[in-house]
Amino acid sequence: MNDLLKFVVVGHTNVGKTSLLRTLLRDSKFGEVSDRPSTTRHVEGATLTVGGEQFATLFDTPGLEDASALLDYLEDLERIERQKHPNQRIDAPARLELFLGSIEARQRFEQEAKVIRQLLASDAGLYVIDAREPALAKYREELEVLSGCGKPLLPVVNFSATGGRLEEWENALARLNLHARAVFDTITPPIDGERHLYESLALLLDSKQRPALEQAVSALEKQNGKRRQSAALLVAELLVDCAAARHSVAPEAEEEAEAKLFVQVREREQKCVEALLDLYAFQADDARLHTLPLSEGRWGDDLFNPETLRALGIRVGSGMAAGALAGAGIDVMAGGLTLGTATAIGALVGGGAQTVRNYGSRLLNKLRGQNELTLSDSVLQVLAVRQGYLLQALAKRTHAATSRIPPPEEADVARSDITDPLQSFFKQARAYPEWSSLNEEHELEGESRDALVGKIASSLMAFSADATQ
Amino acid sequence: MIQEPTRLQRLWLCEAIRQRETHAGPLDDREANRHAQRAAKDLPGRIQARALFLARRDGLVEALDSLLGGARLALLLLFLLAIFGGAGLAFASVGDGREPINVFWALLGLLGLHFVSLLLWLASQLFTPASPTALGRFWLWITRTFSQKLMHKTARDQRAPNLVPALFQLLERRRLVRWLGGSLVHGFWLVTLLACLVMLLGLFSTRRYGFIWETTLLPASSLIRATEWLGFLPALVGFPLPDASTVLASGTVPVITEAARQAWAGWLLGVLVVFGLLPRALLLLVCWLRWQLGQRKLTLADSISDYSLLAERLQPVSASTGIVDPAPAQLYMPHIANASGKATPESRNAAHLSSNVGHLEQQHTQMLVAIELNPERNWPPAELPAAVMDGGIIEDRNQRRQFLDRITLHPPQRLAIAIDSDRSPDRGTLGLITEIAPLVDAAYIWLLPPQVPPDGNQARLKIWRESLDALGMLYNDTPPWHWLETGRE
Numbered sequence: 001m002n003d004l005l006k007f008v009v010v011g012h013t014n015v016g017k018t019s020l021l022r023t024l025l026r027d028s029k030f031g032e033v034s035d036r037p038s039t040t041r042h043v044e045g046a047t048l049t050v051g052g053e054q055f056a057t058l059f060d061t062p063g064l065e066d067a068s069a070l071l072d073y074l075e076d077l078e079r080i081e082r083q084k085h086p087n088q089r090i091d092a093p094a095r096l097e098l099f100l101g102s103i104e105a106r107q108r109f110e111q112e113a114k115v116i117r118q119l120l121a122s123d124a125g126l127y128v129i130d131a132r133e134p135a136l137a138k139y140r141e142e143l144e145v146l147s148g149c150g151k152p153l154l155p156v157v158n159f160s161a162t163g164g165r166l167e168e169w170e171n172a173l174a175r176l177n178l179h180a181r182a183v184f185d186t187i188t189p190p191i192d193g194e195r196h197l198y199e200s201l202a203l204l205l206d207s208k209q210r211p212a213l214e215q216a217v218s219a220l221e222k223q224n225g226k227r228r229q230s231a232a233l234l235v236a237e238l239l240v241d242c243a244a245a246r247h248s249v250a251p252e253a254e255e256e257a258e259a260k261l262f263v264q265v266r267e268r269e270q271k272c273v274e275a276l277l278d279l280y281a282f283q284a285d286d287a288r289l290h291t292l293p294l295s296e297g298r299w300g301d302d303l304f305n306p307e308t309l310r311a312l313g314i315r316v317g318s319g320m321a322a323g324a325l326a327g328a329g330i331d332v333m334a335g336g337l338t339l340g341t342a343t344a345i346g347a348l349v350g351g352g353a354q355t356v357r358n359y360g361s362r363l364l365n366k367l368r369g370q371n372e373l374t375l376s377d378s379v380l381q382v383l384a385v386r387q388g389y390l391l392q393a394l395a396k397r398t399h400a401a402t403s404r405i406p407p408p409e410e411a412d413v414a415r416s417d418i419t420d421p422l423q424s425f426f427k428q429a430r431a432y433p434e435w436s437s438l439n440e441e442h443e444l445e446g447e448s449r450d451a452l453v454g455k456i457a458s459s460l461m462a463f464s465a466d467a468t469q
Numbered sequence: 470m471i472q473e474p475t476r477l478q479r480l481w482l483c484e485a486i487r488q489r490e491t492h493a494g495p496l497d498d499r500e501a502n503r504h505a506q507r508a509a510k511d512l513p514g515r516i517q518a519r520a521l522f523l524a525r526r527d528g529l530v531e532a533l534d535s536l537l538g539g540a541r542l543a544l545l546l547l548f549l550l551a552i553f554g555g556a557g558l559a560f561a562s563v564g565d566g567r568e569p570i571n572v573f574w575a576l577l578g579l580l581g582l583h584f585v586s587l588l589l590w591l592a593s594q595l596f597t598p599a600s601p602t603a604l605g606r607f608w609l610w611i612t613r614t615f616s617q618k619l620m621h622k623t624a625r626d627q628r629a630p631n632l633v634p635a636l637f638q639l640l641e642r643r644r645l646v647r648w649l650g651g652s653l654v655h656g657f658w659l660v661t662l663l664a665c666l667v668m669l670l671g672l673f674s675t676r677r678y679g680f681i682w683e684t685t686l687l688p689a690s691s692l693i694r695a696t697e698w699l700g701f702l703p704a705l706v707g708f709p710l711p712d713a714s715t716v717l718a719s720g721t722v723p724v725i726t727e728a729a730r731q732a733w734a735g736w737l738l739g740v741l742v743v744f745g746l747l748p749r750a751l752l753l754l755v756c757w758l759r760w761q762l763g764q765r766k767l768t769l770a771d772s773i774s775d776y777s778l779l780a781e782r783l784q785p786v787s788a789s790t791g792i793v794d795p796a797p798a799q800l801y802m803p804h805i806a807n808a809s810g811k812a813t814p815e816s817r818n819a820a821h822l823s824s825n826v827g828h829l830e831q832q833h834t835q836m837l838v839a840i841e842l843n844p845e846r847n848w849p850p851a852e853l854p855a856a857v858m859d860g861g862i863i864e865d866r867n868q869r870r871q872f873l874d875r876i877t878l879h880p881p882q883r884l885a886i887a888i889d890s891d892r893s894p895d896r897g898t899l900g901l902i903t904e905i906a907p908l909v910d911a912a913y914i915w916l917l918p919p920q921v922p923p924d925g926n927q928a929r930l931k932i933w934r935e936s937l938d939a940l941g942m943l944y945n946d947t948p949p950w951h952w953l954e955t956g957r958e
Contacts, residue, residue: 027787038800044790046789046790052784058787066896068866132891137864281786437492
């Protein structure tokens with residue numbers, strides 16, 4: 001426990017120290033965040049575990065608010081001490097020790113004293129800067145106080161994504177001889193922002209401490225990759241489930257069956273969304289996340305609305321009747337034989353007994369005069385695009401974010417190069433009704449289904465990777 | 470009912486839970502996670518405890534139980550099948566003794582199927598080691614059928630299908646499917662051949678068989694040689710080998726001398742044991758040992774990378790170590806010094822007198838000063854009335870001190886302090902205001918409207934207003950020219 005690295009997050013009030021901690025700790029419940037100054041008034045620590053190993057303790061501190069007055073006070077203290085002991089040399093750490101023992105460290109500068117005490121007990125400090133603020137003198141004065149602790153300080157320029165005064169700050173920091181810095185944004189973090197932050201931090205540490213940090217960085221990267229992959233797999237499962245969904249219906253019961261299928265698909269999508277939120281530790285019961293449009297049904301209810309398709313720039317096949325613009329396509333052509341003879345034979349040869357049974361019962365149903373209900377390409381495309389967009393949004397979202405994930409816009413998703421390759425996967429999935437958990441008889445385990453899910457997942461990952469660049 | 474699952478069963482259940490979560494997303498596992506965190510310290514232990522908890526909750530343990538029950542029944546069925554098959558094989562090969570035994574036909578009947586199956590098994594080891602053999606599939610099929618019958622009572626039949634693939638996935642991490650399948654196949658054949666041997670012994674003991682061999686094409690000498698070759702290995706273990714004359718004699722009429730019959734029967738049994746039972750027993754031993762050894766080596770560590778995301782839930786990425794330094798009961802907030810400290814005209818006059826420069830600033834009794842502005846703001850404002858003195862912008866400590874000195878010496882009658890509402894209302898700024906205000910007759914705060922972000926941070930403006938209210942300051946967000954001139958808003 002004691003040999004863990006200790007990092008303390010310091011900075012002016014209201015610059016997002018607690019938000020940075022929430023992001024780094026992946027815990028949207030850490031501390032308290034508000035627009036008000038002095039929201040955090042205590043020092044709170046949390047250990048960070050990466051790849052199963054605890055590697056550091058991060059501390060949140062109250063904001064510095066009155067460094068000018070503190071510097072005045074420190075000078076007074078130094079003067080008094082010098083009068084008492086004229087021969088004693090008083091350096092900056094000694095001056096801070098004097099301060100911590102003084103009465104004002106418990107009164108006027110109580111909050112500042114907490115910060116200094118914690119920084120003295122830590123290996124390094126992350127000095128958070130709000131990039132939207134001008135590089136004012138008071139921040140220089142804060143850095144002057146903090147540098148007295150003799151601990152490495154890494155300036156972390158927060159809110160860099162919202163057009164801050166990056167250059168101004170870089171110049172100001174360079175003048176203070178602080179050349180290592182991390183540019184970050186707790187709401188929309190830059191790509192690899194976290195890694196750069198830790199790498200910059202590693203440069204400030206001594207060589208004994210560095211390996212632990214470097215190890216953590218690589219474990220972190222691996223973990224992120226793994227998470228993205230798992231997320232893509234969940235979406236791929238959803239797509240296969242939906243594409244392979246196939247209900248036999250009597251012609252007179254088509255509408256009813258269609259409605260039933262839509263409900264199933266909506267529920268399935270909702271389940272996938274919840275699983276994704278869970279995967280990224282954005283908990284569904286997290287009060288802040290109730291503001292996500294997801295729980296208001298916006299992600300689910302408009303799935304079959306023709307407007308959604310238009311808004312997402314998905315062209316609807318011309319063969320479809322205007323009334324059935326979106327929704328399920330009734331496979332009237334020779335009862336599912338539109339799959340093509342080749343796929344049908346392939347299904348018979350490659351699949352197990354389940355396939356044969358399925359295929360047989362489908363033929364039987366056809367002979368009984370029943371039609372087959374599947375989801376149309378456009379609905380699958382909407383699902384793919386929407387979930388792909390959600391994947392991107394989740395990968396970028398931090399635990400400091402308190403706003404909703406906005407619904408996708410046309411510009412984000414009108415990507416035929418992404419949805420086109422998926423079409424052939426959908427076609428393949430359609431040939432195997434037993435691959436869909438939405439169908440009554442299903443068998444989800446199997447090499448060929450796994451392979452298809454894998455292919456769709458990599459396609460989706462390419463999609464979200466493209467979009468983040 | 471499984472009370473305490475074995476090690477293998479635990480791993481199996483873990484894998485089944487993992488597979489289900491890959492397909493359908495995480496299960497509702499809060500209770501399970503809490504349980505797991507209590508149950509074990511290390512990650513593998515926690516993963517197992519969690520999986521076991523979920524498996525019990527979701528009826529997977531019952532499903533496993535009935536699957537194992539089914540497997541046992543299926544095994545019993547296979548066992549019976551092997552016994553009857555073996556006995557039948559013996560009977561079919563040697564007949565009821567009314568006809569003499571054609572030794573080579575009998576040999577083919579006894580060992581032919583076994584050889585073909587052995588070759589197929591070897592071939593499958595070369596080409597598709599991971600997939601179960603035909604017999605394995607048959608076993609699985611009966612197992613499933615039985616277990617579904619067994620499970621019908623618990624009405625949880627939808628859970629079982631995922632158990633078998635989970636076992637395969639688990640075993641394939643250590644390439645164990647082939648050894649388990651091999652044990653099954655060779656065990657089955659061993660029992661079959663044993664039953665066959667016992668049946669043969671029985672038949673040979675209680676019936677009199679004549680032995681004969683026939684050929685049309687081949688010379689008798691080649692068959693004699695074949696007999697010798699086949700009997701060579703069994704003879705090493707002590708089985709009799711018919712001598713050349715007996716063999717030759719059996720080529721024309723069924724031999725009936727006792728010695729010849731015994732030699733032929735012994736030879737047949739020897740060939741069956743050495744080429745049938747022995748290889749199967751050896752292979753069974755090898756497969757079974759490999760399976761046992763491999764099974765013991767199976768650990769969760771083989772698949773730990775698949776659990777890395779679960780690891781975060783069981784060993785959370787971050788864990789608060791608690792509050793190190795608690796918040797103060799009351800936060801120090803700057804306040805305007807109370808009435809006794811407030812500058813009165815008298816005290817100020819005294820200050821003026823002592824400085825001897827008091828009368829100098831009589832022309833400039835109105836002043837505007839700004840604290841920490843955005844660099845984009847035009848300062849001083851163009852519309853600054855000529856009568857109002859520009860106090861500049863206070864940013865650093867020196868400017869602060871100089872300004873305080875300046876107004877101590879030359880206190881303006883009315884001082885307007887411009888504040889940028891883009892700044893956060895921190896104690897430093899509020900403290901400065903509380904230091905300045907008592908030094909002048911009247912102070913007024915001009916809250917400059919927010920600029921950043923473009924639409925303005927209205928929340929901060931609101932907090933500024935509240936903070937200034939708390940200080941009892943006059944403030945507004947319109948230029949204070951009228952107030953400076955008249956002292957009234």
